[in-house]
Amino acid sequence: MFIQTEATPNPATLKFLPGRDVMADGTRDFRDAETAASSPLALQLFAIDGVQGVFFGSDFVAVTNDGSDWQILKPAILGAIMEHYLSGAPLFTNDAQAAQGEFFDEADSETVETIKELIETRVRPAVANDGGDITFRGFREGIVYLDMKGACAGCPSSTATLKHGIQNLLKHFVPDVIEVRPSSEAAF
Secondary structure, eight states: OOOEEEEOSSTTEEEEEOSSOSOSSSOEEESSTTTTTTOHHHHHHHTSTTEEEEEEOSSOEEEEESSOOHHHHHHHHHHHHHHHHHHTOOSOSSOOOOOOOOEEOGGGHHHHHHHHHHIIIIIHHHHHHTTEEEEEEEEETTEEEEEEEETTTTOTTHHHIIIIIIHHHHHHHOTTOOEEEEGGGOOO
């Protein structure tokens, strides 16, 4: 088994491509070992000193470190990923994902569908190439709230991506959009 690696725009995150599907549908983002309890692979990766985040994409595993040297971490991560796939173990032991609900006014449902379609077709594929994911979380008073995952979470250029890239795209196609913010700024 040969696992390739790719750099991401976030210097703390590296993509590992095992040459096979990782997630058939969706993505999963783990920020600590506690949230990774349902995934044997994620738990193995968090057991490596220096691993701070694990993200599963369609055909890659993105790992975020705590500032540790990649030269030291990379062999251990490659070993854990290879061991997992060679063992035939499932990616999840209990695939009940705690999904956060979306929020928006029912009167905005047509606008929200357009926003989601643009994110799905124009934003997510590009972000996945960089080892992350961005998903719709909510829409309120002209503000779109997005969840940033994987390499996007904590990336130095994530604010620019949101404000200049995604915001400009959505404002161009959806006149009701005033601003785009990370979901962490939403007042529930």
